[in-house]
Amino acid sequence: MKIYFVKDYEELSQKAFEIIESVILDKEYPVISLNTGGTPRQLFKNFVKAIQNDLDITRTTLLTLDEYVGPSDAVYSVQRYFKENLTDQIEDKFYHIDLIHGDANNQDEEIKRYQKILQKYPRDIQLLGLGTNGHIGANEPGTPFNSTMFVSKHTKETIESTKKEYKLSDEETPNEMFTLGFQEILQAKNILLLVSGRHKAKAVKTFLEDNISENCPVSYLRNYDNVTVIIDEDAASLLDLEK
Ligand code: PGA
Numbered sequence: 716m717k718i719y720f721v722k723d724y725e726e727l728s729q730k731a732f733e734i735i736e737s738v739i740l741d742k743e744y745p746v747i748s749l750n751t752g753g754t755p756r757q758l759f760k761n762f763v764k765a766i767q768n769d770l771d772i773t774r775t776t777l778l779t780l781d782e783y784v785g786p787s788d789a790v791y792s793v794q795r796y797f798k799e800n801l802t803d804q805i806e807d808k809f810y811h812i813d814l815i816h817g818d819a820n821n822q823d824e825e826i827k828r829y830q831k832i833l834q835k836y837p838r839d840i841q842l843l844g845l846g847t848n849g850h851i852g853a854n855e856p857g858t859p860f861n862s863t864m865f866v867s868k869h870t871k872e873t874i875e876s877t878k879k880e881y882k883l884s885d886e887e888t889p890n891e892m893f894t895l896g897f898q899e900i901l902q903a904k905n906i907l908l909l910v911s912g913r914h915k916a917k918a919v920k921t922f923l924e925d926n927i928s929e930n931c932p933v934s935y936l937r938n939y940d941n942v943t944v945i946i947d948e949d950a951a952s953l954l955d956l957e958k
Contacts, residue, residue, distance in 0.1 A: 716942040718923075720951055724911045727947045728757035731842070731909055734943065736765060738839045738905070739775055744810065746836045748778040750852070751796040753880050754844040754909050759800040766805045774810045776836045780843065780900070781852045782815035783877075784822075784866060784891040791881040791889055792817055811836065815893045825893065826864045833899055841895075841903035845910045848872040849918045849931040853894035856930050862896030897935055906942045908933070916953040919946060923954060 721727050735758075739745045749755065766772055782793040789795065794814050802812070813832045819825035843851050850856065853867035869877070869890045878888040900906065910919055918933070927934040936942045 716937055716939060716944060718944045718946060721945055721947050723947050723949075724757060727909055727911050727945050728755075728761055730945050731755070731758045731907060732761035732765070734905075734907055735762065735840060735842075736770065739770065739772065742839055744774050744776065746776040746778065746838045746840075748780060748838045748841045748903065749797075750780040750842050750844050751793050751800075752844050752876075754911055755842065756800065758842075758909070763801060763804045766807055772805075772807055772809050776811040776813075777809045778812075778832065778836060778838060779814045780841065781892050781894040782817040783889040784817050784893065785889045787816065787818050789817075789889070791877060791883065817893060822866050822893070826866075829893075830864055830899070833895075833902070838903035840905045840907055841900055843900070843906060843908040845908060845915055845918055845922070845933055846873055847876060847914055847918055849921055849933050851908070851933050851936070852896075852900060853892040854897055854900075854932045856932060858897070858929065858932055860897050860929060860935050863898045864893065864895050867892050867894050897932075901939060901941075904941060906936065906939070908936065908942065908944045910944065910950040911947045913949040913952060915950040919950050920953040 719730060721730055735747060779793055783791055787794040797814060815829050816825050848856055848870055854862055855867060855870045874888055874890050921931045922933045927937055
């Protein structure tokens, strides 16, 4: 696992963008799998700006990490996030884009469908964020490290974060999510984890300084060489490690 410590959110977003851009420039048919939420907002902006300038995405496939169970046009849905923060803002078309259907009637079938997509389009990069409780995707604390794509029930902390991020009432806040499991996450060639802000500092400390344990899902990534983590000063503020 490689860690970059950066100053702030701006620098983190720029560095993440450069890593994704280099994959797009290097590969003939790049496959990029993004996540959503607060952390990658600026990265999406940088991506849009580059495409509006001259970054060619016409051979790039775009996939995702997870999706809330609920209507595809709900304010919190990953589909809507991609539309508002990316595809609506560019004229160019991705080679292929395939997101998870959070409104699928048959969830088992939807999982099988998306697992086939993941096989068909091997990911060059999988973007991840970190939950305040250490989750990656919706692999919440206690999820076995051999998990494969499933519908996860959110913990109280995750429900609170979603509620805050999308300014929802208790009733509106979703509490279940389709998520890639650890196994699918780790099948990507490269994994890029972004962590910003003081509210993540405790999770970062447990991630890097405690034992690898299912109680801290992200700690599993420490076993892998293909993982890059970018952490800003606020998120790193509780670490004892030498930087
Ligand atoms: P956030 O979410 O980027 O909105 O903080 C991260 C996550 O829960 O994966």
